[in-house]
Amino acid sequence: MTEAIMTATVAEEPPLVEARRLRQWFPVGGSLLQRRREMVRAVDEVSFTIARGEVLGLVGESGSGKSTLGRALLRMTDLTDGQILFEGRDITRLGRNALRPIRPRMQFIFQDPFASLNPRMTVRQIVGAPLAIQRPDLGIAARDARIAEALQTVGLSMQYADRYPHEFSGGQRQRICIARALIMEPSFLVADEPVSALDVSIQAQIVNLLIDVRRKLSIAMLFISHDLAVVGHLCDRVAVMYLGRIVEIAPTRELFRRPRHPYTEALFSAVPVPDPTVRRSRVILRGDIPSPLAPPSGCAFRSRCPYVLPECAEAVPSLREVDGGHRTRCIRDDLVLGRPHGGLS
Amino acid sequence: MPTASALAQPAVAVKIGSGAWRRFCRHRLALFGVAAILLMVLASIVGPSLIPFDSLKIDIRHRFAPPPFEGHLFGTDQLGRDLLVRLLMAGRISLSIGFAAMTVSTAFGTLIGVAAGYYGGAVRVALMRFVDAMLCFPQIFLLLVLAAFIQPNVVTLTLIIAASSWMEVARVVEGQVRSLRERDFILAAEMLGASGRYVMFRELLPNAIGPIIVAATLTVARAILLEAYVSFLGYGIQPPMASWGNMLNNAQQYLGSAPWLAIFPGLMITLAVSSFNFVGDGLRDALDARFDLN
């Protein structure tokens, strides 16, 4: 009954990160006295692996649970159910003290660079904080050397180390965040919409930085985004989430060439393309995303799916393999879903 | 690829604190308050040595001298003691108690507030209900009861006043810390493996400084007033030592015949309390926008 865990593409080597049937449910409403409260199934039965140095993209809209998943993976919250293995070790129930030595190896990049920096600390203090916490034995000279190195990796000069966050632009602040994440040489990075809050021209800079960092330091990443184009540019594999479940997961090229789930098709179709000469036939979904409190029975997407069948309401479809490494949660085998980019030649 | 130098230029080169300072300076009452406080502090420290009269020296021949006759700028009281020098000596007491009580209550209140705001849950509920319970005590009665049991001197009075003033600070700090608790930068610190103490004192506290300073300033005003109350009622500083409060008490019987005995101490209390309140208001306006994290 356990879902087949997808093994790492690199043969023999155990995956760096392994998620097994993760569940993150949040209670909603109800009072202290009321026993049964409604549960929002923010993340429901999610399993995947990430190999060393691999970048997995996580795509979805509001209510998909992608942010919750990213945070749960790094143990920012306590999981309702399931297991997380990091470097082969089960970290699901570890307490704060047990996690502390592991923390430097798995880091998080927040969406809002304005909010993720302490406004009362200088760049030096911010980027040096991991060292202050984890390596209090390091002398000032050694610490400054590592701070300078981290800043250089992200393209910032040490001469601005004594400035405060509000003196920098959004893109620069995000660089500071990345420097802080990298200074302890992590093997895994979870980036939660790291470029969404930035201007378009700056997004490209930061995406390039991440590509560069990934190549130089072989860091594995979980790249969470709602922007399919950015994900396609940066990631090796992509997982698409809808209402707390992964509905499709495949290597990037496969997913983009031939999606196997109607939601993925709709997502591609909805993304506006900066080329006015392309006229595509669009799949416009009807209706809104259902409330996570009351997802439709069976396949959660059936209320908006253009290809829905009566069978879709019966049971939650399982994530089945259709091709090498390509899995989908749609019961229909017969669909030929549109090329996402009809006009592209 | 973008060059390091092209990226490294900070977007806005604005000096920190310049905005807050300028905002404070626009607050004319606050500036007046600062000036008045400085004057009072200076006068009470240096003044008594410049005045030829001693605060305790009794001189019956010159009792009830109205100001500014016979060399007594503010007149004398019923025992012929110079009022001005007594006022300044009293100022030393009242201001010292004010600052000391502020320090103790702010320190204690901040600790409680930070802990309550950071830990949340049962800890927060317990601590804040304790704060609420303490706030329920009518302050004056609490003070009087405590003062009745304890030998009233500067130290004990300071502690008693601090004991009834820390709650406001705790409330303010707890509110601020609670709103900061879920901010991304706090989560980021926890993701680095920071301990509770690190997060509370290195990350949260520096961001709550603004409201703490404001609360502290207003606490001084309160403390001075409370000391005056208690001394006025006879349970505070005991004569012959001068305190603005007990000078007022003393002056009660002579309101008709020697009104200056009451006017001057009253004015000093009003001036001191108002000045600190003005400064507190000015700081609140100046620091609010400056420490706005949005």
Add this chain to the structure above:
Amino acid sequence: MQGTLGPVGFAMPAAAHAATETVLDVQDLSVTFATENGPLVAVREVSFDLRAGETLALVGESGSGKSVTSLAIMRLTPSASRVKVSGSVQFTDGEGRKRDLLQLDLDAMRRVRGNEISMIFQEPMTSLNPVHRIGDQIAEAVTFHQRVSARAALVRAAELLDQVGISDARRRLSAYPHQLSGGMRQRVMIAMALACNPRVLIADEPTTALDVTVQAQILELLKELQTATGMAVIFVTHNLGVVAEIADRVMVMYAGAIVERGDVVPVMTRPLMPYTQGLLHSVPRLDPDAPGREPLEAIPGNVPDPLQPPPGCAFAPRCRHVEPACEAAVPVLEQADDGRQVRCRRWRAIDEAQR
């Protein structure tokens, strides 16, 4: 101008009539903010015209002045003590009367807002009062400008909800904003904006905060509504994909000034201004066959500090093709070929080199 009569006797403007008629003529619009650190010029002598029935996209990043431009047209910038607005905005209404919106007194402007010119925003809750039902709020938009009974206004409100694609319109009239999803709230805001059949709709990033599938729905809706009512639309956005989807003409803004303007196809397929070129190259494309994980062509540097603008061309510090003349003086908006305008000294040379 004869139009058709819609239901309940409301006059509807004739669609696609007088397609080249100018509805808005903005001349030298400038907006300066008085800040603690000196005057901040947010919009620098922006001039453009908006024709009936067309969609003009205003594209730019932060600091470009695109939002402030749209707010200034609506006279929604902060009060006069902190903001100086100069220039003229000539609005031609349904009867052919021309008025300068910047010269109108506040009462007259209020009669224009929501009536002849409407605006929708990124966050629908800026227009929706959380304690009133949406039906009442839409009806209020009607009764504020037109002498109709409350009942008639509610009927119109139901019509509008229907028009914006909200099913079960009559029942929805009694819903509160918090009971609706983000996409539906945005539709309600559009319904309110359309209540009095405006000639012009100004949309300030209306889909930025929406999920991509919902964004697609809203863009479709806006296109349909525009075709049905013939109104002109100014669409402010930073998303180039959205521009390609809906715009007829596009205006690119940088550091408060227009740097390129023209029909959408030439501007986006063959941009002349280096900034536009940089923008288009830095946007990742949905291309499955792109080789490897190649870096994007990013524009280096940052948007200039509005308090200390560069002496010459505002884009010079970041431009690949910069030469000393560019930094000496601000280039003027020149006429390029095929009806376009570019603010670049070297556009011809750059274009030649890239052919």
